[in-house]
Amino acid sequence: MSVQERKERxxxxxxxxxxxxxxxxxxxxxxxxxTTRRLADRIEYSQPVLYSHFRGKREIIGAVALQGATELAAAVRAATPSEGGPRARVTALARTYLDFAERNPAVYDAIFQLDGGLPFADKDTPEPLKDAFAALLESLGEVAGEGVQPGLFTELFWAALHGLATLTRAGRLPATEADRRTELLVDRLAVL
Structure with missing residues (x-):
């Protein structure tokens, strides 16, 4: 291994x-x-070392968001069973999405709530964000309904999931009814 390869690693x-x-x-x-100061203390490097990797907190949030989007896409794909029909796949997708948001609140915020400097729905959208949306589209496209654009339907379904995730976490919706809300969402929006 060359010195350059070791330094890159x-x-x-x-x-x-x-x-x-x-x-x-x-x-x-x-x-x-x-904060950069707190991060520098925790990883035992100086703040200038952090700044040699990231220009500040915003870029760090962006890096966490990209990592989280990759994990979300993998979780959604892994949770959508090939058996059981469209309703089972869409229900599994919805529950997995909501579970991811609940188990990873800071990561979820980095992806969808905070400014990590990442463009959405744009030609410059980073690949992990596109892939997270594609993972949703793979299961939701088949239940969009006659004459409904699958991408538009996926945006609507995703927006509903996002609303459920953020309102439940904020205590605005009781968590005790989460499963019933998910079932209602699937029943009302997905043409099965």
Whole structure:
């Protein structure tokens, strides 16, 4: 291994450490607790080292968002059974999405609520964000209904899931009715 390859590997490892530490800190204490000073202390590097990887907190949030979008896409794909028909697939997708949002609130916020400098629905949208949407579209496209554009239907279904996730987490909707809401969403929106 050349010196250059070793330095690149070390740089990539430091970047992974920064992102993992930011994510852990955000999940434990919220995004307000994530500062470059606190990150530098936790990973035992100086702030200039952090700035050599990321220009600031916004880019760190963006990196966490991209990592989270990759995980969300994988979870949605893994949860949609090939058997059981469209209703089972859409129900599994909805429950998996809502479960991901509940189990990973800081990551979910990084993807959808905070400004990580990542464009959505744009030619410059990063691949992990496109892939997360594609994972939803793969299961939802088949239940959009006659004459309904699958991408538009997926946006609507996703917006409903996002609303359920954020309103439930904020305590605006009682968590005790989460399963019934999911069933109603599937029953009303998906043409099965």
């Amino acid at each position: 070390e740089r990539a490892e430091r970047e992974r450490l920064i992102v993992a530490t930011a994510r852990e800190l955000a999940e434990q204490q919220g995004w307000d607790a994530v």
